[in-house]
Amino acid sequence: MFGMGFFEIFMIIIVAVIFLGPDKLPQAMVDLAKFFKALKKTLDDAKSSLDKELNLEELKKEALEYKSSLTQGLDELNRSSNSLFDDAPKAKPSQEIQEALNAQSLEDKDKTMQETPKSPKIQPTQNIQEISYKSKDT
The missing domain is CATH 1.20.5 (Single alpha-helices involved in coiled-coils or other helix-helix interfaces)
Structure with a gap:
């Protein structure tokens, strides 16, 4: 409420009780409520008249x-x-082009399957001074 926390409101109530006393405090609260009600009504009237003008x-x-x-x-x-x-005609590849593409892709697959590299067999040999590896082609 108005950017105030519970503690601030509680302090205002304590100060009001001290200065106004318990007999004048209820009438002060009623007057304060009337003031806020009149303020709200005035703001609403100003807003509605501005809306009408614009x-x-x-x-x-x-x-x-x-x-x-x-x-x-x-x-x-x-x-x-x-x-x-x-409405535009859709471009479709001719039958011959489609067959050529399929044949080309089959040839590529066959070539890749035939060209698998063979790994050379390596056999270790040990000398007294160093270890070396010789490849043995079979």
Whole structure:
């Protein structure tokens, strides 16, 4: 409430009881409530008169109408552009091209399967001074 915490409100109540006393405190609370009610009513009246002067409600309605008409226009534009592309002939590869592509991919698979590299067999030999490896081709 008004950016104040419980402790601040409690301190204001204690100060009010000390200065006003228990007999004047209830009437002071009623007067304070009336003041806030009158302030709220005044602010609401000012807001409504400002809205009337600026025709804020009418402006909101017009803005919503423009927004809806724009979205409808965009939807129609999207539909018409999609229909233009739907009428275009679809490019399909001829049967000969499709067969050539399939044959080429089969040849590539066969070549990769035949060209598997063979790893050379390595046999260790040990000398007194060092260890060396010789490859043995079979």
